Amino acid sequence: MTRAAVIGTGHYVPDRVVTNDELTRWMNTSDEWITQRSGIRERRWVETDADGKVTETGAEMGAKAARAAMDQAQVAPEEIDLVIYATLNPDCFFPGNGVFIEDLLGLKTAGAMDIRNQCSGFVYGLAAADGFIRAGTARTVLLIGGEIQSTALNLSTQGREMAVLFGDGAGAVVVQATDDTDRGVLASVLHSQGRFAKDLWLEAPTALVRERINQDLIDQGRHYPTMDGKLVFKHATRRFCEAIGAVLEKGGHTIDEVDLLVPHQANQRITEAVGARVGLPPEKVFSNIAKYGNTTAATIPIALSEAAAAGRLESGDLVVTVAFGSGFTWGANLIRW
Numbered sequence: 001m002t003r004a005a006v007i008g009t010g011h012y013v014p015d016r017v018v019t020n021d022e023l024t025r026w027m028n029t030s031d032e033w034i035t036q037r038s039g040i041r042e043r044r045w046v047e048t049d050a051d052g053k054v055t056e057t058g059a060e061m062g063a064k065a066a067r068a069a070m071d072q073a074q075v076a077p078e079e080i081d082l083v084i085y086a087t088l089n090p091d092c093f094f095p096g097n098g099v100f101i102e103d104l105l106g107l108k109t110a111g112a113m114d115i116r117n118q119c120s121g122f123v124y125g126l127a128a129a130d131g132f133i134r135a136g137t138a139r140t141v142l143l144i145g146g147e148i149q150s151t152a153l154n155l156s157t158q159g160r161e162m163a164v165l166f167g168d169g170a171g172a173v174v175v176q177a178t179d180d181t182d183r184g185v186l187a188s189v190l191h192s193q194g195r196f197a198k199d200l201w202l203e204a205p206t207a208l209v210r211e212r213i214n215q216d217l218i219d220q221g222r223h224y225p226t227m228d229g230k231l232v233f234k235h236a237t238r239r240f241c242e243a244i245g246a247v248l249e250k251g252g253h254t255i256d257e258v259d260l261l262v263p264h265q266a267n268q269r270i271t272e273a274v275g276a277r278v279g280l281p282p283e284k285v286f287s288n289i290a291k292y293g294n295t296t297a298a299t300i301p302i303a304l305s306e307a308a309a310a311g312r313l314e315s316g317d318l319v320v321t322v323a324f325g326s327g328f329t330w331g332a333n334l335i336r337w
Contacts, residue, residue, distance in 0.1 A: 009171070011170065011171040013061075014168055046148055058097055087146050119297065146298050190331040200225075204218075265289040321335065
């Protein structure tokens with residue numbers, strides 16, 4: 001049976017470090033307030049010029065992460081059959097960032113697609129990569145999660161509950177077909193519940209009004225992301241645990257066999273609650289939210305890259321990736337590293 005194995009990881013974050021103290025310039029907050037509620041101490045933001053335009057695009061960040069993953073995997077551009085780019089913030093309304101990656105990396109007309117599942121994007125993307133490989137449609141897939149969040153935030157006291165959480169960055173993995181039955185993606189589970197879509201969303205720009213946006217939408221702040229924080233926290237904690245249990249059952253394993261849980265980095269309190277509920281000690285739950293904040297679709301691949309570099313992922317390890325986010329969508333992957 002052909003399996004889809006992760007053979008390389010990489011990540012990239014902008015140089016600019018934005019601490020909690022720096023956020024106090026724009027809003028009524030404090031390092032203590034942010035840290036207690038989220039576990040975040042700093043995040044990375046892209047630089048902007050005098051006109052407010054970013055100095056590097058999301059696709060450019062994704063390409064840097066992808067090059068690192070390809071170098072580690074020793075995969076040449078012409079070997080990539082398909083690019084899957086997971087993001088909630090593409091560089092433009094259309095086309096998706098995947099085609100910009102194809103051009104930046106010189107991938108020789110490789111297929112390209114974007115996945116818009118927000119915080120769950122990487123989990124959905126890995127399930128898709130696994131499916132393409134198992135079906136024989138692709139042999140080598142480049143999967144990227146990347147975000148520029150900083151340019152969409154309401155940097156005021158009114159918008160602080162969202163603004164303090166998010167950062168910019170990109171992570172990537174190379175996924176390749178293998179006949180090694182002791183390695184690869186063992187199982188995935190994917191879910192959604194659309195009746196909660198407007199409890200964590202960005203309303204505008206929107207195709208539902210002429211010219212996509214108007215002054216009324218801007219004046220009302222509807223071009224900023226909004227979230228019912230308490231509701232999201234409650235559902236995230238529950239769905240994380242459910243997805244972990246479901247993917248382990250589907251893959252024929254138990255929580256005691258898991259070597260590392262790599263959750264979406266939404267909130268340190270969620271991460272700790274989930275680890276405790278499923279019965280994993282802290283050393284088996286990866287967390288880097290203190291350094292980067294929530295980079296949505298990029299959190300898991302950045303975490304995988306850092307975990308691999310730190311020696312916390314070794315050949316044969318049983319790894320669970322799990323995410324929950326806007327939609328609501330959630331899911332998990334079970335991987336033999």
